[in-house]
Amino acid sequence: xxxxxxxxxxxxxxxxxxxxxxxxxxxxxxxxxxxxxxxxxxxxxxxxxxxxxxxxxxxxxxxxxxxxxxxxxxxxxxxxxxxxxxxxx
Numbered sequence: 270x271x272x273x274x275x276x277x278x279x280x281x282x283x284x285x286x287x288x289x290x291x292x293x294x295x296x297x298x299x300x301x302x303x304x305x306x307x308x309x310x311x312x313x314x315x316x317x318x319x320x321x322x323x324x325x326x327x328x329x330x331x332x333x334x335x336x337x338x339x340x341x342x343x344x345x346x347x348x349x350x351x352x353x354x355x356x357x358x
Contacts (some may be wrong), residue, residue, distance in 0.1 A: 306333045306356030310344060317349050324350055 308331045312324030320340045322329065333341075333354075345352055 306354060307331060308333060308336060308341065308344065309353040309355055311351040311353075313349050317347070319344060319347055319350065328353075330355075 309328045310324045310331065311326065311328045312319075314326050316323055316325040318324075320336075320343055322331075336344075344350060
């Protein structure tokens with residue numbers, strides 16, 4: 270079985286969603302996703318369920334802090350999903 274496509278982005282979420290203000294919550298503090306990074310998951314057109322979540326052609330962002338190591342590994346191993354790590358490690 271081939272692994273899913275994984276791409277690590279060097280730009281943070283702020284660079285893609287309106288700059289610094291988009292990465293900050295109320296009071297100018299970074300949001301949890303901006304501070305710790307997110308996994309951006311895109312699935313096939315017909316959709317795919319994995320780790321109790323549905324992934325389709327529109328990207329779904331999940332904070333890295335919200336995923337266990339096992340869940341992250343299952344996402345990365347799925348050949349039908351495209352995974353991008355934004356920020357964080």
